[in-house]
Amino acid sequence: MTPKTYEEFEFNLEHKVPPEEWSDALKSLWFDAKGDWEASHDIAQDLHSQMGSWIHAYLHRKEGDEWNAGYWYSRANKPFPDCSLQEELKVLVEANL
Numbered sequence: 001m002t003p004k005t006y007e008e009f010e011f012n013l014e015h016k017v018p019p020e021e022w023s024d025a026l027k028s029l030w031f032d033a034k035g036d037w038e039a040s041h042d043i044a045q046d047l048h049s050q051m052g053s054w055i056h057a058y059l060h061r062k063e064g065d066e067w068n069a070g071y072w073y074s075r076a077n078k079p080f081p082d083c084s085l086q087e088e089l090k091v092l093v094e095a096n097l
Helices: 006-014 024-033 037-045 050-063 066-075 085-095
Strands: none
Touching: 006 024, 006 085, 024 037, 024 050, 024 085, 037 050, 050 066, 050 085
């Protein structure tokens, strides 16, 4: 079942894998929250949507590649954020609930 709140999303981080019925976007964010940037990126780069571009941007921002992040924020029609990475992760998760 898709979580209804960010807290429910966090509760699922105790599992070894994300729930199968979750969207790919939410799974990507789950892997990032678990510390697996590569698995998160592998999913995000195959999401050909504004949300996929936004997650992709966030991941490159987290990686420290501001140029690449800026490109993907542009593709997502999002400004480069001035919030913390943790805050952006929460916003992304909530946008996918």
